[in-house]
Amino acid sequence: MSRPTLKAIAKRAGVSVATVSRALSGRGRVDETTRQRILRIAEELGYAPDMAARSLVLRRTENVGFLIHALQSLSPHTFYGEILTAVERELRRHRYHLQFATVEDEALPALIKENRVDGLLLVGCDLPASLIQGLKERGLPVVLVDNHVPGVDSVFTDxxxxxxxxxxxxxxxxxxxxxxxxxxxxxxxxxxxxxxxxxxxxxxxxxxxxxxxxxxxxxxxxxxxxxxxxxxxxxxxxxxxxxxxxxxxxxxxxxxxxxxxxxxxxxxxxxxxxxxxxxxxxxxxxxxFRSKMAVLAVARLLDLIKNPEQPALHIRIETQLIIRQSCGSPLT
Amino acid sequence: MSRPTLKAIAKRAGVSVATVSRALSGRGRVDETTRQRILRIAEELGYAPDMAARSLVLRRTENVGFLIHALQSLSPHTFYGEILTAVERELRRHRYHLQFATVEDEALPALIKENRVDGLLLVGCDLPASLIQGLKERGLPVVLVDNHVPGVDSVFTDxxxxxxxxxxxxxxxxxxxxxxxxxxxxxxxxxxxxxxxxxxxxxxxxxxxxxxxxxxxxxxxxxxxxxxxxxxxxxxxxxxxxxxxxxxxxxxxxxxxxxxxxxxxxxxxxxxxxxxxxxxxxxxxxxxFRSKMAVLAVARLLDLIKNPEQPALHIRIETQLIIRQSCGSPLT
DNA sequence: TATATTAATGGAAATATTTTCAATAAAACC
DNA sequence: GGTTTTATTGAAAATATTTCCATTAATATA
The missing domain is CATH 3.40.50.2300 (Response regulator)
Structure with missing residues (x-):
């Protein structure tokens, strides 16, 4: 009744786990007819890779942390709520997942120490500089959102x-x-x-x-x-x-x-x-442009995860004047 | 330069990894002086357990999923933002972590299929019933927040x-x-x-x-x-x-x-x-009482994770009338 | 002093996956 | 037909941790 493993699929298909792994991941070659058979069996059994095992050997989690200062949080500013949901949607598109955490002090969240994330989005300008510095030293890919400091990648509003x-x-x-x-x-x-x-x-x-x-x-x-x-x-x-x-x-x-x-x-x-x-x-x-900020930050972070040694980029997004009635429209 | 492992600590302390594991986890006995020594070395090296390895063998992630319908999301209702931050704080108190995801349709999020969470908080009453049912069948501990249906644990407002x-x-x-x-x-x-x-x-x-x-x-x-x-x-x-x-x-x-x-x-x-x-x-x-709802839901979920075979509980929280001026106060 | 008991420790297995390397089989070439 | 090349596959190692079991050492008991 427990979740099917590669081994189970291998047994059914009469091949080795290595072949199953290759067939499912698409890396490495495997005969087309056996690949089809394996894919079918995996489908039947409702196979999904075990994230723990995979991330143990691959040394990555496919998780991104979304850190925000507890003060700022999501309320009453819906501002960061919009960024959060946009980030999650964009991550999901890339088969990544979002770990949400608030930070109350300067301590490194357990998320990071325990290798639970491949990279971090640090959202808002209330996070302590010491924390940002500490993360940078750990060599973890980091992108600041709606904030910017020298030396750390950032996406922010003009x-x-x-x-x-x-x-x-x-x-x-x-x-x-x-x-x-x-x-x-x-x-x-x-x-x-x-x-x-x-x-x-x-x-x-x-x-x-x-x-x-x-x-x-x-x-x-x-x-x-x-x-x-x-x-x-x-x-x-x-x-x-x-x-x-x-x-x-x-x-x-x-x-x-x-x-x-x-x-x-x-x-x-x-x-x-x-x-x-x-x-x-x-x-x-x-x-x-909140969701634009989210999309760009996610893209940048995923790029940094793939290819960490890059000079820091600072992406500034211009704003747009929306004229309503509180200034007396110049048109009337 | 990479993260220290149990093995590294064991080598330094001149003991086996098994002993280090016991010393750090507190399970199993180990001589008090060697325990101190191991603890000191772990501290020096800045050791933190690798979540992937641990969760592979323990078959748990110390992660809880926070699922919300994409429609409802966090904005413009700050309502769920407050619940989210309260849930995260409470989880953190119990050394648990929060995976945030929005669901757009009835498909089981990858979070669940890939064993990325030990349990789920399903927030709000917009999540499709078929999804809730599907989760229930998987045997994953689930608590509904601000929603209730028969057969599934819930914490909600009266x-x-x-x-x-x-x-x-x-x-x-x-x-x-x-x-x-x-x-x-x-x-x-x-x-x-x-x-x-x-x-x-x-x-x-x-x-x-x-x-x-x-x-x-x-x-x-x-x-x-x-x-x-x-x-x-x-x-x-x-x-x-x-x-x-x-x-x-x-x-x-x-x-x-x-x-x-x-x-x-x-x-x-x-x-x-x-x-x-x-x-x-x-x-x-x-x-x-949003944060009350959050705290109770987390407590219930963690309890279900520890001890899954329990009859469903439905926790209803009463509301409180707050008199301001929009009705004409009876006191004036 | 010999035996039984208890405490402390290490070896090894187990977890699910990926990847390297070697082996086999089939095809291509001379 | 023999040799080389290529395609397909499986065995095994590796990842970091926990835990069971066995072993050793120390202490208590007769």
């Missing part, structure tokens, strides 16, 4: 360029007092977006005013808090939010102050989160 | 009871024309919630009016659509939404019709999603 575009859009619409808010600046992506905002002001000969930058706190409340504190000390005509949840929650704060969107304050978000179409008014935002 | 409570709350507040909306009724949980609503009406001697039930479509737009169509044919004073995203999006539809919440229409959601505190007004909802 945050700076995106925020530049978003800010430039507001400037184009005539805004001169533009604010920037984030849940936290404790995060590389958000700092890069701040930098893009700054560069856009500079490129248009506008001053950077620190009073127009506000930070809230990590989590769903962040945008509300940031916007509220900002409104107490300044009165911008537009605001760039570090991401869409922040923007959505900032919109509530704006409204709570008795101001209208976009008439009094225009808002632009970042990420093109599913929620962006459902804010009141719908949110103009920078689209981030 | 949807019927929760919707009963939610509806009863509205009745207590004096409402007599209470509607029910869902993205779709193509989903067991949502049908159970409808059933709870129905039972509550019945228990209070109120008629069930099909005109007060509306379905939208799967996805973020669902609630808006359902509420809009409902408002075209009826004018309830309160509405029970099948989940919080539906409720949030229904609130936009209500406002779009020029009606106020809760003065014209009271709204109650379900799930206590993170977004519930951020709607305008904050949403009264039924709290669902």
């Amino acid at each position: 945050n700076t360029g995106g925020a530049f575009q978003a800010t430039a859009h507001l400037i184009r619409l005539g805004h001169r007092r533009i604010a920037f808010i984030a849940e936290t600046l404790d995060n590389l992506s958000f700092r890069e977006r701040l930098e893009g905002y700054r560069q856009a002001l500079e490129a248009h000969g506008m001053p950077f005013d620190p009073a127009l930058v506000a930070e809230g706190e990590r989590g769903f409340e962040g945008g509300f808090l940031a916007m509220s504190t900002l409104l107490q000390r300044a009165r911008p005509t537009a605001v760039v939010a570090a991401n869409d949840p922040t923007a959505a929650s900032a919109m509530r704060a704006i409204r709570a102050h008795g101001l209208r969107i976009p008439e009094d304050i225009a808002v632009v978000g970042f990420d093109d989160d599913p929620l962006a179409v459902h804010t009141e008014p719908p949110l103009t935002t920078m689209r981030v | 949807n019927t009871g929760g919707a009963f409570q939610a509806t009863a709350h509205l009745i207590r507040l004096g409402h007599r024309r209470i509607a029910f909306i869902a993205e779709t009724l193509d989903n067991l949980s949502f049908r159970e919630r409808l059933e709870g609503y129905r039972q509550a009406l019945e228990a209070h001697g109120m008629p069930f009016d099909p005109a007060l039930v509306a379905e939208g479509e799967r996805g973020f737009e669902g609630g808006f659509l359902a509420m809009s169509t409902l408002l075209q044919r009826a004018r309830p004073t309160a509405v029970v939404a099948a989940n919080d995203p539906t409720a949030a999006s229904a609130m936009r539809a209500i406002r779009a019709h020029g009606l106020r919440i809760p003065e014209d229409i009271a709204v109650v959601g379900f799930d206590d999603d993170p977004l519930a505190v951020h709607t305008e007004p904050p949403l009264t909802t039924m709290r669902v």
Whole structure:
């Protein structure tokens, strides 16, 4: 009643296990008629190779680890959820499997020490640098997703360029007092977006005013808090939010102050989160290509697994301005 | 430079691999001083057991599969994201690992055929019954999470009871024309919630009016659509939404019709999603204990892995009414 | 002191697969 | 027809671990 092995197939087919292995794997030659017979018997018995035995001799697991910081996790940002499912689908296409793990500290997850994965996707920019370094030293193929550090392969979003575009859009619409808010600046992506905002002001000969930058706190409340504190000390005509949840929650704060969107304050978000179409008014935002990021990261990782000695590649994906109603469309 | 093996440790310690294995695993006796010596050497060499070799001989992987339907996935419902991270944390506490996979059709995932997992968590009620049946027949330990069918262990939410409570709350507040909306009724949980609503009406001697039930479509737009169509044919004073995203999006539809919440229409959601505190007004909802569900499911599954021959257990977790402002608090 | 008991250890088998090497059989060539 | 080449196959080694069984050494008992 237990799972059929090569041996069982060999016995039935009256050949050796070596031949069966060759027939099924396609490596090495085997007579066409016996190959057919073996394939048929394997099918009949519902044979599937035992992963443990195979990975013992082959020294690979056909598993890829998906590591994410416990803080960041999958909620409330659906952001990484989308990446996770896209990664899994893409891996599956290549007959690979996904080990999911969150890391809470700097310790190497057991996944790695115990040889459970052939490579790793390190997702998000909250993973400790020491961990990344430790993995690199182990010689395990690693690709950073939505993050980048020198010396390690990465696939990430052009945050700076995106925020530049978003800010430039507001400037184009005539805004001169533009604010920037984030849940936290404790995060590389958000700092890069701040930098893009700054560069856009500079490129248009506008001053950077620190009073127009506000930070809230990590989590769903962040945008509300940031916007509220900002409104107490300044009165911008537009605001760039570090991401869409922040923007959505900032919109509530704006409204709570008795101001209208976009008439009094225009808002632009970042990420093109599913929620962006459902804010009141719908949110103009920078689209981030999450599944594209996933597909490219998987492709790169599988390539590194096959062929480890390669110079690091850094793949930056541009964003796209999606115009909705939160800035007052230039078309109306 | 490759990973140290038992053999390497044995050589250094001047003992056999059998002794090293015993010393490290703690099974079988070994002299205390040599055990210390072996432990020290293993530590020095940074030894970690090779998972493939171990799982080959032990016939277990210390892996648990987390299966979810591709449709349902992790987004836009952060719901399953929270369960996923909670499950992973709990598994890690027990030195188990998580294989994440989405299923698109009825085929047995390779995970299972190739012996990559010791057991499975089947999450959500969108997985095809034929798949569940197929797994059961393979004799693999399985626990359903947020779903239940006869004959298979399960941990799930008391949807019927929760919707009963939610509806009863509205009745207590004096409402007599209470509607029910869902993205779709193509989903067991949502049908159970409808059933709870129905039972509550019945228990209070109120008629069930099909005109007060509306379905939208799967996805973020669902609630808006359902509420809009409902408002075209009826004018309830309160509405029970099948989940919080539906409720949030229904609130936009209500406002779009020029009606106020809760003065014209009271709204109650379900799930206590993170977004519930951020709607305008904050949403009264039924709290669902996601991480509790995760912890119980993991515990049950690990128990089944250790001891497979047990009658199926069905663990139902009650919900809790969280009163915010979307129904008009009874306290004000 | 001789015998019985207990503790500690090593050898070897077992797990399921892949791959190398050698052997055999068949075909091709001179 | 004998020799060389080629195709097909099987035996065996290798992968890293656990565990059974036997052996040795040490201790306790008579």
